[in-house]
Amino acid sequence: MFIVRWVLGRIILFLNFVFTPKKRQRPLAEQAKVDEQTQGLQLYQYAACPFCVKVRRAIRRQGLNIVTVDAKQAEHQQMLVEQGGLAKVPCLRIDEAGETQWMYESSDIIDYLNKRFA
Template identity: 65%
Template sequence: MFIIRWILGRIILLLNFVFSPKKLKREASAQATIDAQTKSLQLYQYQACPFCVKVRRDIRRNGLNIAIVDAKNEQNKQQLASLGGKVQVPCLRIEEGENITWMYESSAISEYLNKRFA
């Protein structure tokens, strides 16, 4: 089973590379404003997870600079479990002042990013 998942993961990464969406181009001032807004966002993800690829494609399509955190790293996985409540990816950590929200579903994350930044 491990070998099948590994092969499928590599196929997903290859197809994502070949058919990568174009990055949205903005004026420098508009991009700087968006970058300031996305500074408080982090995406916890696995590299070859198809749901994570979907969210990363939306991030690229919208021209966002969101920090990507590898959840396979034991320290990051532990942080995701203790602060977010469960180890599930993709997970978008949204920090707004003192409020921190953990968003888990890829469709909800994509919808949030499209509404807020598109």
């Protein structure tokens, strides 16, 4: 089973590389404002997870600069479980106004990003 997952993961990464969506272009002042708004966002993800790829593609289409965190690393996975409540990816960590919110489910994350930055 490990080998099948590994092979499928590499296929997903290859196809994502080949068919990478175009990044949204904004005027410099508008992009700087968007970059400032995304400073409080972090995406906890696995590189070859198809749902994480889906979210990363949406982030690229929007032209957002969101920090991605590899949830396979022990310290990141521990933070995800302790603060977010689940060891599940993709997970968007939203730090706003001194509060932290953890958003799971790729479709919910994409909807949030589209509403906030579209």
